[in-house]
Amino acid sequence: MSTTAVTTPSRLRVPRWAVPAGIAVLFAVAYLVFRGTGTLPHDKSAPQFLALTDLREWIDDHRNSNPLFLYFLNYIRIFVGSVYTAFQVGLYALGWPGLIGVMGALAWLAGGWRIALLALAGVGSFGVLGLWQSSVDTLALVAASVLLSLAIGIPLGVWAGLSPRVRRAIMPVLDVMQIMPTFAYLAPLVLFFHIGAPAGAIATMIYSIPPAIRITALAIEQVSPTAVEASSSLGATGRQTLFKVYLPLARSTMALAVNQTIMMALSMVVIANLISAPGLGGDIIRGLSRAQVGIMLPAGIAIVIMAVVLDRMLVALARKNPHHRIGGARLIPAAVLAAAGLALTPLLPAEWPEGWTVNFVVQVNDAVHWAETSWYGVTTFVKDVTTSLLLNPLEDLLTSAPWWLIAAAALLLAWCVSGVRPALTALGCLLAIALLGIWEHAMQTLTTVAVAVLVTLVIGLLLGVAAARSSRYSAVQRPILDAAQTMPAFVYLLPALALFETTRFTAIFASVIYAVPPVVRLVEDGIRAVPATVVEAAAAAGSTSGQLLWKVQLPMARRAILLAANQGIVMTLAMVVVGGLVGAGALGYDVVVGFSQRTDFGMGFVAGIATVLLGVMLDRITQGADRRPSPQRRKTT
């Protein structure tokens, strides 16, 4: 596309749109001619699926005799399992008053009485919601996996921060890990670590390590070189420089790494329930399988509360002045809180008293039922129109087109947007999906993702532009976006399920509300970053505000918008796959089936790999935003 812009003066004038339009026509003709040929229909009992299922059976039979398991993998499992058990036993041993008191005390140390109050109320609410045991299990699982993640992630991050070579080696791996949908981790883990809490903790660790490494590396890199030079010129050893200069200076950014790790862990522990990990995920799955939002909602609230409490505690910790020692002003009330809690433990009943719980299952179910029946017309209309006008035709197109045509289209698109190398990677991913034998389902998932991304971008752009143009509106929207981004992905299934039952549209709805907040934010920031002088110049030249937006602000924010698209796509894919639990079908459903039916394990495993490939492909197609200079910008500068 950009080539036309550059070469037009020298040749006969071809309109800018002619080449893309010609290519589109070419594809349309090719589709009509070859439609229905070269399709790769799904075969549940493809040999590669069966081979993987057999492998799993073999591993299950030899888990206790094969040396690799006996001397290596089982130890990891047992080690992680015992860390989890230690936390679990510890947390239960505190008793519920003790745990509330200790959490309050920690929060007071971290950030004063306000945070302490939040922590007391938050931890207490687990009991009020009637979810004390599940919440403590989840807390233990999060604590175990975060601790282990940090034990691995921080040293690696420090190493990557100090050595550019290590960084170059690690970063591409982290890139892929971060666009991997949560579901993709589970199957290989079952293979190596069986099911249960240890496997759940390991899955959570793998998911939450990348941000720990990445942010730690960033924190170390950002340490001012003058400080490092000063230290080494004063004769400090490498070790001293690390512990006395790097780590203290990188401290507040590293607290962010801890924070991110916890947030990632919280969104994973729920999904880990699919492989029998204990905790709140069980209550959410219970609600899903009874289709009762009333059961899911308290568990969802408990997870959000846990996220908010831990988030605020760590943010407060990060903001604190490192040179300011914790004085009696904080130590005393914290000690009093902890002591009071622990002292109450033997006095109060061992289990949270039933009279203190608030049970609103019936009310929520009634409310949902009311919404279902009274909005039935609207929700069904929206669902049916989207399904019949967008989803079904697009799915039909993608599944009936020859695979090579789709591969060619993806190659061309990635080439135009991002350049040669990303295009080849994208092509490689598509071919691998075809070879794995899961093409049809991948195309169905792609359809769902495409529709969801479309809706996300439209809403995201509208809200982002609105926020960029009105500071007052932005001030209202920001806190909502902040809150939305703290919530684990799973929570978004709730309203979607309440309104749309189990269909593909449900997953689309959930992924739209999941992915809109970051898109809005990126778009708003992008437009706000357009230099004021440019905007003023355009306004002085007599542009209307509409012209200003379309001709100046949006084109100049192109990079930010493409980045928003990239983010939106990656997040949407993750959610659409989780949507397999609520009727999204295709790859996500294959993964779910892979866990619930042993004979389909292989298919679920392959579907997990395919989601990763799909994620990498979509990411490569859109990531060009950062690298390629945009034609518009070339013109304006």
Next chain:
Amino acid sequence: MKIRLLAGLLALGLAAAGCGGAKVEEPSSSAAPKAQGSASSAGTVKIAINPWVGYEASANVVAYLLKNELHYDVQLPEIKEQLAWEGFETGDVDVIIENWGHPDLAKKFIEEKKVALSAGSTGNKGVIGWYVPKWMADKYPDITDWKNLNKYASLFKTSESGGKGQLLDGDPSYVTNDEALVKNLKLDFKVVTGGSEAALLKSATQAQEQKKALLFYFWTPHWLFDKVDLVRVNLPPYTQGCDSDPKKVACDYAELDLDKIVSKKFADTGGKAYDLVKNFSWTNEDQNAVANDMTNAGMTGEQAAKKWVEANTAKWQAWIPK
């Protein structure tokens, strides 16, 4: 230096491990939750919860008796059928209270691995089948023969069934041959998974009330048959062994004698709790009553179990070990 350290650590690790290596079954998971139980607890029993209400009814009644008569702590983790069998091996599950066949898993976990065993029948007879609402059978009398299903396929089309008729299935973890049946009987249908028992119940109720067409997977024992009139579609009759190859199945589901499966460890060390589980046996009507209370009377599992226990003392007292 680093390498030497690593080698040292490795040697240490191996030494600590002895020569045995580590096996998967570690007792840790069953010991942990005891911490929160009362001091007088006789132990903890973990009954897996499979996702259908009849199962939950049985589990809750057994759990209620274990708690209140024998003073055990009971955990009811949400674990689906096949994963629950694996839970016997990892120690995550002690009891599956209502097992639907699963000969392959029985072979693997009972015969080969010897980590589980059957604790006898629950007294319930389980039958899976395909059903249509009664109004359809009245209007199209020959629809109850599978041979005529293709004739009516267009009635069952939905937005999710891709131009074919829809056969609605339940939870992805349920025992089902439906995909193979559709294929082998050459039916112009697509299996659409509703995702849960609740989705099936909702669709069945709507199908009766709004006279919508519906062909769906369902089973007895279930309270739904007392509320909604359903007619079973006759598939080619079941004969012994016709379902032995899951890919070639072309016959109806067998009538199953539902049984209880327990972990070997629980059978050996479960004491009275194991005896109670072994003795537990009731009728389809009993289960339907409890399940109905749980679904339609807004009761929790515990409340519904309490109600049944209080009304049927004679029945459950026979289960309590002396």
